[in-house]
């Protein structure tokens with residue numbers, strides 16, 4: 001893929017413009033994180049070098065300024081990933097309530113280890129640190145959706161659903177919030 | 181029944197929307213401040229209230245505001261810290277999802293006090309779904325004249341934006357947060373200069389936690405004095421506590437400062453007691469960074485007084501026998517928990533989250549994780565426990581930002597109070613195959629995962 005082939009949709013470009021406008025004149029670099037999120041969501045769930053170069057050109061900054069940021073933050077993937085990343089929290093509160101068992105269960109069910117992607121490219125299993133859902137432990141995040149109070153049955157149901165939907169999940173997906 | 185001043189209306193149907201929020205008295209603090217008070221008077225009320233920063237450090241908010249530099253012709257900023265990544269803490273998420281307008285209202289009133297015409301809410305990337313909720317509330321606030329130009333016909337204008345992070349605990353540290361907001365890696369800055377002098381874009385900036393900013397609303401509505409009358413001593417007001425771990429009723433609770441810890445753990449109004457009626461073993465009272473305490477010391481101080489939910493009572497006894505209120509992330513562990521295993525979990529966290537700028541933190545957290553891993557794998561020795569102790573003393577106080585201490589204190593306190601749990605793993609490596617370890621995989625590469 002050359003840089004020429006990479007271009008945001010019109011809708012995303014409008015969003016890029018709107019995002020840059022949130023920051024003072026000359027401080028467009030502030031828009032880097034939100035735009036990387038947008039890029040990851042639009043370009044197959046990960047940030048390739050050409051995609052990062054494209055983002056640099058949009059913000060009028062050096063490519064290195066994008067690489068050093070993209071590699072710092074754990075939500076950015078620098079390698080291809082499955083359509084759905086199952087991000088299981090394994091920090092203390094979740095660990096106390098059985099997070100390791102959830103990880104093992106997914107690992108056995110999908111026949112992948114932590115960090116791996118299923119052969120059909122559908123799922124990647126990842127462990128992450130505290131997601132601010134400790135009171136609903138154990139939990140996992142997939143796309144922007146939190147799945148809380150997990151049991152093996154719940155996980156099985158979720159995996160079936162995701163497989164049936166067969167869609168890429170992203171952090172920017174809209175979420176139905178209970179009671180809202 | 182404790183007094184609720186932040187979450188009073190949290191469960192009112194429709195409170196997420198503007199109409200209901202306004203019906204329940206929303207945006208009164210903006211009206212009162214802009215129409216009847218000078219900016220200095222608002223700062224004074226917050227000082228009088230005695231409210232202390234709810235992000236963890238507990239620094240008096242009014243005092244922090246009064247340090248803000250005001251050079252001519254230079255913009256000032258208010259930045260809300262909604263990074264909420266301290267393990268065990270989930271109160272800000274609860275507040276923002278339940279009553280988003282409370283935070284928006286607090287941001288406007290606080291910005292008026294600080295003379296900030298632009299403010300940002302920096303929210304952790306994993307809370308992306310909350311951005312939609314906050315932006316909807318912001319839109320409603322603009323539509324109803326609470327944001328934008330010449331609010332309520334005064335000469336105060338204000339714009340408010342939400343900015344996402346992307347997964348980095350360190351961005352909760354205020355200077356790392358500002359770096360991140362400027363589109364850089366989250367490397368904490370050397371202080372001084374403090375953000376109050378040189379913060380966002382080198383301009384004077386106040387960074388406050390979500391809960392601190394929300395508290396400005398009742399403080400202005402009812403007066404600083406009324407707020408100061410709630411709570412106990414220098415711990416004024418209420419605190420949102422995130423309760424998790426081995427308890428019957430995990431969740432976010434608003435408690436009046438001064439509530440006995442025992443009541444908080446065992447009363448049905450709060451945690452409801454220990455899960456499966458097991459015995460209490462230990463509590464981390466203020467998020468993963470504060471010292472862990474055994475059951476006897478969390479329920480009563482070393483002097484035998486009942487331990488209370490307040491800054492002073494929780495820190496009674498210093499680090500020998502006390503802890504800290506911190507962010508209010510209250511993690512409860514029952515008798516079956518091995519504290520060395522939990523420490524491994526915490527230490528892995530700090531190693532993963534170290535930004536890597538200072539060698540004591542970068543190398544020390546890695547080394548501690550490695551040793552604990554060895555101990556858990558049944559290959560540890562008694563000397564390893566002493567080595568762990570030694571490493572944490574060398575990180576503590578020798579780093580640019582407080583993450584170094586945050587990584588040291590859990591180690592020190594775990595060894596101080598639960599050495600037997602480490603020794604047990606050293607002496608009795610059998611049965612350890614049940615211990616599983618998982619590594620981080622930012623770049624999703626099975627070889628390094």
Ligand SMILES: Cc1cc2nc3c(=O)[nH]c(=O)nc-3n(C[C@H](O)[C@H](O)[C@H](O)COP(=O)(O)O)c2cc1C
Nearest residue numbers: 233234235261263264265352353354388389392582
């Ligand atoms: C490693 C580290 C992580 C932190 N994380 C947070 C956080 O997630 N949220 C927060 O409000 N404060 C956090 N803080 C504290 C902030 O640096 C800062 O003190 C706080 O935002 C100030 O707001 P307050 O005075 O209202 O508490 C953290 C500090 C450190 C050292």
Ligand code: SF4
Nearest residue numbers: 535537538541579581
């Ligand atoms: S103490 Fe750790 S996290 Fe803080 S600046 Fe140093 S290396 Fe970075």
Ligand code: FES
Nearest residue numbers: 089094131133134
């Ligand atoms: S420990 Fe898992 S969400 Fe906090």
